[in-house]
Amino acid sequence: MIGDNDFVYLDAGTSVGYMVEFLAEKRAAFVTNAVAHAQRLAAQGNRVLLIGGELKSSTEAVVGAQAIELLRKYHFTKGFFGTNGITKEEGFTTPDVGEAQVKQTAVQQCQKSYILADSTKFGNISAVTFAPFSGSVILTEETVDGYKETADLYTYFLDNSIEMHINRKRPVVVICPGGGYAMTSDREAEPIAMQYLVRGYHAVILRYSVEPARYPLALLQLAKSVAFLRKNAAEFHIDTNKIVLQGFSAGGHLAASLGVFWKKDFIAQTLGVTSDMVKPNGMILSYPVITSGEFAHTGSFECLLGEDYNDLDKRKEQSLEFQVSRDTPPTFLWHTVTDDCVPVENSLLFFNALRKLEIPVEMHLYPVGGHGLSLANEETSNEDGGCVQKECQSWIELACKWMQNI
Numbered sequence: 001m002i003g004d005n006d007f008v009y010l011d012a013g014t015s016v017g018y019m020v021e022f023l024a025e026k027r028a029a030f031v032t033n034a035v036a037h038a039q040r041l042a043a044q045g046n047r048v049l050l051i052g053g054e055l056k057s058s059t060e061a062v063v064g065a066q067a068i069e070l071l072r073k074y075h076f077t078k079g080f081f082g083t084n085g086i087t088k089e090e091g092f093t094t095p096d097v098g099e100a101q102v103k104q105t106a107v108q109q110c111q112k113s114y115i116l117a118d119s120t121k122f123g124n125i126s127a128v129t130f131a132p133f134s135g136s137v138i139l140t141e142e143t144v145d146g147y148k149e150t151a152d153l154y155t156y157f158l159d160n161s162i163e164m165h166i167n168r169k170r171p172v173v174v175i176c177p178g179g180g181y182a183m184t185s186d187r188e189a190e191p192i193a194m195q196y197l198v199r200g201y202h203a204v205i206l207r208y209s210v211e212p213a214r215y216p217l218a219l220l221q222l223a224k225s226v227a228f229l230r231k232n233a234a235e236f237h238i239d240t241n242k243i244v245l246q247g248f249s250a251g252g253h254l255a256a257s258l259g260v261f262w263k264k265d266f267i268a269q270t271l272g273v274t275s276d277m278v279k280p281n282g283m284i285l286s287y288p289v290i291t292s293g294e295f296a297h298t299g300s301f302e303c304l305l306g307e308d309y310n311d312l313d314k315r316k317e318q319s320l321e322f323q324v325s326r327d328t329p330p331t332f333l334w335h336t337v338t339d340d341c342v343p344v345e346n347s348l349l350f351f352n353a354l355r356k357l358e359i360p361v362e363m364h365l366y367p368v369g370g371h372g373l374s375l376a377n378e379e380t381s382n383e384d385g386g387c388v389q390k391e392c393q394s395w396i397e398l399a400c401k402w403m404q405n406i
Contacts, residue, residue: 001078002023002026002028002078003028004026004027004028005028005077006028006029006077006078007028007029007031007074007075007076007077007078008028008029008030008031008076008077008078008079008080009030009031009032009071009074009076009078009079009080009106009109009110010030010031010032010034010037010041010079010080011032011033011034011079011080011081011082011103011106012032012033012034012037012059012060012061012062012082012099013034013059013061013081013082014082015082015083015116015117015118016034016037016080016081016082016116017034017036017037017040018116019080019116020037020040020041020044021040021044023041023044023046024044024045024046026046027047028046028047029047029048029049030046030047030048030049031048031049031050031051031074031076032048032049032050032051033050033051033053033061033062033063033067033102033106034060034061034062035050035055035060035061035062036060038050050062051067051070051071052066052067052070053065053066053067053068053070054066054067054098056096056098056099059096059099061099061102062102063096063098063099063101063102064098064102067102068101068102068105071102071105071106071109072105072109074109075109075111076106076109076110076111077110077111077112078110078111078112078113078114079106079107079109079110079112079113079114080113080114080116081103081106081107081113081114081115081116081130081131081136082094082115082116082117083115083116083117083121083126083130084121084124084126085121085123085124085125085126086115086117086121086122086123086124086133086138087122087123087124087125087133088133088214089133090125090129090133091129091130091131091132091133092115092129092130092131092132092133092136093124093125093126093127093128093129093130094126094127094128094130095126095127095128096127096128097127097128100127100128100129100130101130103130103131104130104131107130107131107136107272108272110272111272112137113131113136113137113272114136114137114138114139115131115136115137115138115139116139116140117138117139117140118140118141119140119141119142119144121140122140122144123144132270150209151206151207151208151209151218151221151225152206152207153204153205153206153207153225153228154189154190154193154204154205154207155202155204155236156193156196156197156202156203156204156205157202157236157237158170158197158200158202158237160237167237168237169233169237169238169239169240170200170201170202170237170238170239171201171202171238171239171242171243171244171403172201172202172203172204172229172236172238172239172242172243172244173193173196173201173202173203173204173244173245173246173284173403174204174206174222174225174226174229174243174244174245174246174255174280175188175189175192175193175203175204175205175206175246175247175251176206176208176222176245176246176247176248176251176252176254176255177189177205177207177248177251178247178248178249178250178251178252178287178289178372179210179249179250179251180249180250180297180299180300180303181210181211181218181250181253181300181303181304182210182211182299182303183210184207184208184210184251185248185249185372185374187372187374187380187387188248188249188251188286188372188374188380189205189207190205191374191375191379191380192205192246192248192374192375193205195375195396196400199400201400201403202236202237202238204225204229206221206222206225208221208222208251208254209221210303211303211304211306212306214304214305214306214308215304215305215308215318216266216267218254218304219254219257219258219261219267220267220270220271222245222254222255222257222258223258223262223267223271223278224271224278226243226245226258226277226278226279226280227271227273227277227278229243230243230277231277241281242281242282242403242406243280243281244280244281244282244283244284244403244406245258245259245280245282245283245284246283246284246286246399247283247284247285247286247288248286248287248288248372248374249286249287249288249289249297249300249341249342249371249372250289250297250300250303250304251288252285252286252287252288252289252290253288253289253290253300253304253318253320255280255283255284255285255288256283256285256288256290256320256331256350257318257320258278258280259280259283259328259329259331260320260323260324260325260328261323262275262278262279262280262327263275263279263325263327279329280329281329281330281406282329282330282331282332282403282406283329283330283331283332284331284332284399284402284403285331285332285333285334285347285350286334286335286374286395287334287335287336287339287342287346287347287371287372287373288333288335288342288346288347288350289342289346290319290320290321290346290347290349290350291319291320291321291345291346291349292315292316292318292319293316293319294345295343295345295346295349296319297341297342297346301315301318304318305318320350321349321350321352321353322353324350324353324354324356324357324359325357326357326359328354328357328359329359329406330359330360330361330406331350331354331359331360331361331362332361332362332363332398332399332402332403333347333350333351333361333362333363333364334347334363334364334365334366334392334395334398334399335347335363335364335365335366336365336366336367336368336369336370336371336373336389336392337365337366337367337368338367338368338369338370339369339370339371340370340371341370341371341372342371344365347363347365351363360406362398362402364394364395364398366389366391366392366395367391368389368391369389369391369392370386370387370389372387373387373389373392374387375393375396376388376389376390376391376392376393376395377390377393
């Protein structure tokens with residue numbers, strides 16, 4: 001987890017203290033606000049910097065304005081922190097205001113932050129929040145029910161060859177399968193990725209958190225995936241002008257949510273990145289859930305919002321036809337007129353909102369076909385042969401042609 005070239009912050013406290021003895025062979029550089037950690041690291045032969053400031057006698061932790069000022073000058077690759085409480089609503093909490101301010105600053109200066117906590121800390125709330133729940137990785141001995149919402153990103157990157165354009169950069173499609181925010185469909189995952197790969201595009205599949213996870217967790221997971229692709233674009237030969245979201249049904253709502261919300265401050269602040277890092281360059285939306293109004297797929301919004309579903313303002317915020325702005329990226333839409341699950345009006349409402357602001361948009365309406373068609377061919381058909389609709393099979397070629405011009 002810690003490499004030789006890492007620049008690591010170690011928070012004060014017993015939880016982080018337990019890991020110090022395992023760092024003896026590490027050649028990374030360490031910074032800490034804990035006198036005890038610094039002494040043990042130095043005795044082991046590790047490179048260590050102890051930040052200056054006010055020393056608390058009770059915990060031997062360095063706190064105060066000077067410590068915070070020094071921390072802001074550092075840019076850590078990784079940071080490890082203790083906590084007294086963990087909840088989804090209040091995030092990571094600690095009882096002391098001074099220590100919380102130091103923790104908060106250090107977390108903000110870390111590319112990746114890890115919270116070390118035993119399972120008894122889940123569900124507890126201490127006096128002061130120092131980091132939001134979604135921004136860090138939790139390391140614990142046992143995952144507690146209700147805190148198992150994680151996302152998996154499956155990557156399919158095409159290699160370059162000295163025989164074929166060694167410096168080629170390819171578009172990448174981020175695939176968000178549908179499933180009503182209750183599951184993520186296999187039919188709208190790998191079969192889609194394979195279609196893009198054979199056409200020369202990179203593809204990644206995001207298996208995002210679903211019910212009982214609530215908004216905005218899945219949105220933050222998608223934003224973090226886009227930031228990951230931008231950050232590692234050189235390594236994976238990605239064309240950073242063509243990072244395109246592909247969403248199906250409720251996955252279409254998730255993709256479109258990042259399309260309309262990517263400049264929101266809470267996303268960048270939670271993830272510790274700039275808004276430009278999470279910006280999608282385009283969206284391909286297949287029979288998407290868009291509106292929470294008259295033509296809503298009610299189940300998707302119930303799973304997404306939970307108890308907040310009854311809050312009219314919060315429900316309207318998720319009605320994405322009202323959230324389109326001039327910052328929304330170009331969009332490709334397709335839907336069947338006869339969709340009896342997510343009515344075609346969802347795509348029409350989004351199309352009209354885009355057109356009103358002169359956002360480039362291409363839409364294809366197919367006269368027949370049900371919901372959840374995926375590729376609409378035998379590859380993604382059900383056991384009974386359902387979801388085969390020859391009239392709709394052209395959408396993948398049309399989408400790829402559209403991508404060439406964004």
